[in-house]
Amino acid sequence: MSVLQSIVLVTASAGVLSVLVAASFSLALLAKMVNNMVSVSVGILLATAFxxxxxxxxxxxGATPQLLFATLLAGLLGFFLLEKISLLRHSHHHEGDGHHHHHGHDAEVAGRSGWMILVGDGLHNFVDGVLIAAAFMADYNVGIFTALAIIAHEIPQEIGDFIVLLNAGFSRLRALVYSSICGLSAVLGGVLAYFFLEKAHAAMPYLLVVASSSFIYIAVSDLIPQMHRRPHWAESLRQIALIACGVGFVILLSFAH
Structure with a gap:
């Protein structure tokens, strides 16, 4: 098997396998507790980013701190503008407002946070594909171990993404399909890196920062405000504990990685 074939096979497996593992865990244990698990998702997304x-x-x-911070700022503002455009577009159009919208229209509007998390996930997986390709081009065994390590650290992030998608109104099947498509962006990253490794490597830190900005924006703008709607002491303590669990999950797998 050629290096390119190995890269395609392993990046496809890594991208989809992490999604399937996260989905099996999320859908089996968390789907009935989406409201509570939003707090876990906040911890996972923020810990993954920071x-x-x-x-x-x-x-x-080759990464320049000033440019990376500028990219982070641009990413946060960019996702803010995307959400603002979506809100302005639909601010006067809701189900039952006399405009004859189809059933489920409001759920689709609420799903804008789901689409933003998919953008960040796709960029993150693209970078993972570049990393796997670079490792394979150095040594076959290093490529295999790199792919296994990436699958391990992707699982908690994918769990967080699944919770966001379910919370945004995506069905279980739809969340699985779109997450799997984003997972396959690792193949694109791997193939492009095989042919243009130097250029792909130069863009990687900035792609990671844009992906991080989506995770931060979703957690701070969409999920945390939902949590503030339940301000009771018992609920607040439970939220804090669940955020800590999400952060701890990422830290635990990072040590294993």
Whole structure:
């Protein structure tokens, strides 16, 4: 098997396998507790961004801190503008407002946070594909172990993404299909890296920062405000504990990684 064939096979397996493992865990144990598990998702998304993706981006060779911070700011503002455009477009159009919208229209509007998390997930998987390709081009065994490590650290992030998608109104099947498509962006990253490794490597830190900005924006803008709607002491303590569980999950797998 050629190096390119190995890259395609392994990136496809890594991208989809992490989604399937996360889906099996999420759908089996968490689907009936989406409201409570939003707090876990906040912990996972923020920990993935601040403890994994951003440190990795800033540690990459050739990355300029000022440009990375500018990219982070641009990413946050960009996702804000995307959501603002969506809100303005639908601000006067709801089910039952006399405009004859189909049933489920409001759920589709609420799903904008789901679409934004898919954008970030796709970028993150693209970078993973570049990493796997670079490892395979150095040594076959290193490529295999790199793919296994990436699957391990992708699982908690994918669980967080699944919770966001379910919370945004996606059906279980729809969340699985779209997450799997995003997972396959690792193949695109791997193939492009095989032919243009130097250019792909130069873009990686900035892609990681944009992906991180989507995770941060979704957690802070969409999920945390939902949690504030339940301000009782018992609920607040439960939310804090679940956020800590999400952060701890990422840290635990990072140590294993």
């Amino acid at each position: 403890l994994h993706s951003l440190p990795e981006a800033f540690s990459m060779e």
